[in-house]
Amino acid sequence: MSTAELTLTEDGIPLKEKLAKTTALQRRRALLLTLPLVIFLVVSFVFPIGQMLFSSVHNDKVSAVVPTFAEAIIQWDGEGLPSEQIFEIFVKDLAAAKKVREIGRTVGNMATRINYEMPGSRSLFTSTARKAKKIEAPYKENLIKVNKKWANPTIWLTMQRAARDITPAFYVAALDLKYDENGDIVRADELYQIYLNNFIKTLGVSALITLICVVLAYPVAYLLSVLPLRQANLLMIMVLLPFWTSLLVRTTAWIAILQTEGVINDMLVFMGFISDDGRIQMIYNQTGTIIAMVHILLPFMILPLYSVMKTIPPTYMRAALSMGAKPLYAYRKVYLPQTLPGLAAGTLLVFILAIGYYITPALVGGEDGLLISNLIAYHIQKSLNWSLGAALGTLLLAVVLILYWLYNKLIGIDKLRFG
Amino acid sequence: MNKFIQQKGKAIIYLLIAAVLVTFLTGTIKAAVGFLLVFGVPLYFMSKMPEYATTGERFTRYMFLVISSSILVFLITPVIIIIPLSFNAEPYFTFTDGMLNLDPDAFSMRWYMDILHNGMAAPQAVEGWWKDMWENAQWIRAARNSFFIATISTVIATSLGTLAALGLSRPEMPYRALITSLLISPMIVPLVITATGMFFFYSDIGLAKTYWGVILAHVTLGVPFVIITVTATLSGFDMSLVRAAQNMGANGWTTFRRIIMPLILPGMISGALFAFITSLDEVVAVLFIADVDQRTIPRQMFSGIREQISPTILSVASILVLISIILLTVLELLRRRSERLRGMSPG
Numbered sequence: 001m002s003t004a005e006l007t008l009t010e011d012g013i014p015l016k017e018k019l020a021k022t023t024a025l026q027r028r029r030a031l032l033l034t035l036p037l038v039i040f041l042v043v044s045f046v047f048p049i050g051q052m053l054f055s056s057v058h059n060d061k062v063s064a065v066v067p068t069f070a071e072a073i074i075q076w077d078g079e080g081l082p083s084e085q086i087f088e089i090f091v092k093d094l095a096a097a098k099k100v101r102e103i104g105r106t107v108g109n110m111a112t113r114i115n116y117e118m119p120g121s122r123s124l125f126t127s128t129a130r131k132a133k134k135i136e137a138p139y140k141e142n143l144i145k146v147n148k149k150w151a152n153p154t155i156w157l158t159m160q161r162a163a164r165d166i167t168p169a170f171y172v173a174a175l176d177l178k179y180d181e182n183g184d185i186v187r188a189d190e191l192y193q194i195y196l197n198n199f200i201k202t203l204g205v206s207a208l209i210t211l212i213c214v215v216l217a218y219p220v221a222y223l224l225s226v227l228p229l230r231q232a233n234l235l236m237i238m239v240l241l242p243f244w245t246s247l248l249v250r251t252t253a254w255i256a257i258l259q260t261e262g263v264i265n266d267m268l269v270f271m272g273f274i275s276d277d278g279r280i281q282m283i284y285n286q287t288g289t290i291i292a293m294v295h296i297l298l299p300f301m302i303l304p305l306y307s308v309m310k311t312i313p314p315t316y317m318r319a320a321l322s323m324g325a326k327p328l329y330a331y332r333k334v335y336l337p338q339t340l341p342g343l344a345a346g347t348l349l350v351f352i353l354a355i356g357y358y359i360t361p362a363l364v365g366g367e368d369g370l371l372i373s374n375l376i377a378y379h380i381q382k383s384l385n386w387s388l389g390a391a392l393g394t395l396l397l398a399v400v401l402i403l404y405w406l407y408n409k410l411i412g413i414d415k416l417r418f419g
Numbered sequence: 420m421n422k423f424i425q426q427k428g429k430a431i432i433y434l435l436i437a438a439v440l441v442t443f444l445t446g447t448i449k450a451a452v453g454f455l456l457v458f459g460v461p462l463y464f465m466s467k468m469p470e471y472a473t474t475g476e477r478f479t480r481y482m483f484l485v486i487s488s489s490i491l492v493f494l495i496t497p498v499i500i501i502i503p504l505s506f507n508a509e510p511y512f513t514f515t516d517g518m519l520n521l522d523p524d525a526f527s528m529r530w531y532m533d534i535l536h537n538g539m540a541a542p543q544a545v546e547g548w549w550k551d552m553w554e555n556a557q558w559i560r561a562a563r564n565s566f567f568i569a570t571i572s573t574v575i576a577t578s579l580g581t582l583a584a585l586g587l588s589r590p591e592m593p594y595r596a597l598i599t600s601l602l603i604s605p606m607i608v609p610l611v612i613t614a615t616g617m618f619f620f621y622s623d624i625g626l627a628k629t630y631w632g633v634i635l636a637h638v639t640l641g642v643p644f645v646i647i648t649v650t651a652t653l654s655g656f657d658m659s660l661v662r663a664a665q666n667m668g669a670n671g672w673t674t675f676r677r678i679i680m681p682l683i684l685p686g687m688i689s690g691a692l693f694a695f696i697t698s699l700d701e702v703v704a705v706l707f708i709a710d711v712d713q714r715t716i717p718r719q720m721f722s723g724i725r726e727q728i729s730p731t732i733l734s735v736a737s738i739l740v741l742i743s744i745i746l747l748t749v750l751e752l753l754r755r756r757s758e759r760l761r762g763m764s765p766g
Binding site: 044231363396 | 589
């Protein structure tokens with residue numbers, strides 16, 4: 001095609017080129033509008049979470065406290081006991097580290113780190129560190145004299161593992177595994193298998209909550225969808241008011257209703273179903289968690305279901321019925337398939353929200369109602385084993401992100417509406 | 420079935436409202452359940468079902484209505500029941516005999532007064548009472564913190580969120596799906612994970628235990644709601660209006676101020692309300708990031724429930740329910756206005 005045949009714009013540029021330019025400009029403009037928020041979220045949200053993910057595999061508590069030793073022990077071949085030279089470096093590093101008072105770089109911090117992998121070894125480090133200044137050559141012999149445990153190769157193997165800054169150790173712990181004496185990964189003792197079981201329990205409880213929500217939301221959403229708009233809006237208040245009410249208020253309300261001296265138990269006693277000392281424990285356990293969470297998450301199921309059901313013309317069911325289909329058959333073949341998008345949206349949303357729930361289980365869960373979020377919070381706030389908390393958090397995040405991806409794939413997050 | 424419900428819908432709604440009122444007045448769910456059974460059954464028999472309807476069909480329909488109304492009652496009761504409970508004269512979480520008999524002495528405002536008195540240096544003093552209350556009462560301090568944090572984070576979340584929503588709803592927007600899922604992800608990612616990440620990061624840069632730390636966290640958590648509501652409003656937006664404005668010589672800012680903003684304002688306000696209530700209700704990030712100085716109402720309730728549970732919490736909760744009722748009303752009015760603007764009748 002020659003230049004003469006090209007359509008030119010006013011300023012003599014071929015139309016195609018000009019159009020491409022304008023489109024590119026418009027794309028840039030659109031992108032520019034979202035840019036402030038994207039930058040904000042990357043700084044305040046994505047980066048902090050990334051940092052947390054990193055801390056689940058990164059722990060420098062050993063190399064920060066005894067740096068020279070950390071370098072040396074990594075070179076060790078792991079056969080028998082390390083050489084006299086490594087023992088010397090260790091004793092000297094330990095003596096130097098004893099003087100450090102800075103939080104996060106003390107011998108105590110290192111001892112805690114190694115204690116995670118070898119329970120009961122903490123005092124070995126702290127007590128030896130107190131005497132380290134006085135230990136002289138031959139170091140190997142004298143160190144073992146201070147404490148016989150230093151003759152155990154396992155402690156040196158554990159220290160070698162912990163000396164590396166990047167470590168899978170916290171995922172090993174989070175998956176209820178451990179290292180045995182030879183450094184191989186094996187299943188942890190029955191007593192210490194907490195996390196995997198809790199993960200399974202969290203998934204199970206979330207699935208149960210989602211199922212109850214489906215069963216409860218379906219008839220309500222249907223009722224709302226077939227009522228005339230004005231009346232449906234009125235009834236909608238009964239769904240939206242709880243949705244808008246603080247979840248702490250709702251949790252408090254459930255405590256008032258379910259506790260042993262609460263409204264339901266009083267009613268049951270009053271009506272003579274149970275005796276005064278046979279009051280039912282309905283809160284501060286898993287039952288309480290499930291009841292309160294169903295109540296809190298139910299609107300998240302009703303709203304998407306309702307918005308889908310509203311668009312289904314009632315004539316379809318009537319047509320099926322008039323052609324002789326039995327009501328149940330017509331429902332299964334005609335109505336149910338049309339509600340599937342709403343059902344999928346609500347199910348995924350409720351499940352995603354349930355699996356990461358923290359507040360309600362923390363308040364009404366008692367001991368057996370605690371979910372994985374509560375364990376993560378425990379490690380971050382109480383036991384201060386941040387890396388383990390981060391590893392558990394990463395596993396939870398992975399599950400949630402897969403579900404989120406699925407949600408996007410099936411429904412599209414931009415279809416999400418409230419009311 | 421639809422016809423039946425349409426005809427009877429009004430009656431059912433009145434019945435349910437009456438049932439809630441009964442719950443509210445008598446203070447027992449029992450009365451409401453009884454009320455529903457007593458009035459619901461005749462309603463069914465009085466209903467104008469088609470003459471050919473079989474007993475089985477009538478029964479199914481009746482069961483459906485009973486079940487769905489009890490689910491609605493299940494949803495609303497916990498929210499409503501705390502209001503009469505909060506007027507209890509005794510330090511119990513249940514209705515006393517006096518309350519059930521509507522004895523005026525069984526009701527009192529003591530837990531509402533306790534909201535003010537708790538933490539005050541001299542609750543009985545006359546002079547300087549207001550100052551003492553404003554500065555020392557724990558719940559008042561928490562309320563001041565809550566509203567301060569919620570207001571600032573709402574302003575930031577709404578402005579950033581509206582701007583981004585404007586970009587996202589342009590047809591030329593590149594990587595729309597990716598960016599939308601990023602912007603909505605704070606709603607999806609478990610709060611504990613978000614709070615943990617922020618706690619580490621904010622500790623590093625000195626924002627932990629400050630108001631700004633909490634505000635930034637709440638902006639992050641409020642943004643998805645603004646995005647969702649504003650893009651929803653923009654989805655029905657007629658872009659030719661913008662072109663018309665530009666055609667007549669309006670620049671970008673004027674177009675936004677005079678054309679776009681008035682039309683999406685209902686969406687912006689409901690997004691802002693969502694962001695506000697999210698911040699007002701948020702406790703996990705506060706638990707991780709805030710210090711005693713930044714205690715908010717939900718944080719105070721959290722420790723109240725954990726440590727020394729008293730009916731004061733119920734009275735605070737009742738006030739919060741009242742606030743949500745007000746917000747919900749505003750939202751409903753906005754929605755109607757938006758529908759009117761877009762030419763949809765409220766039915």
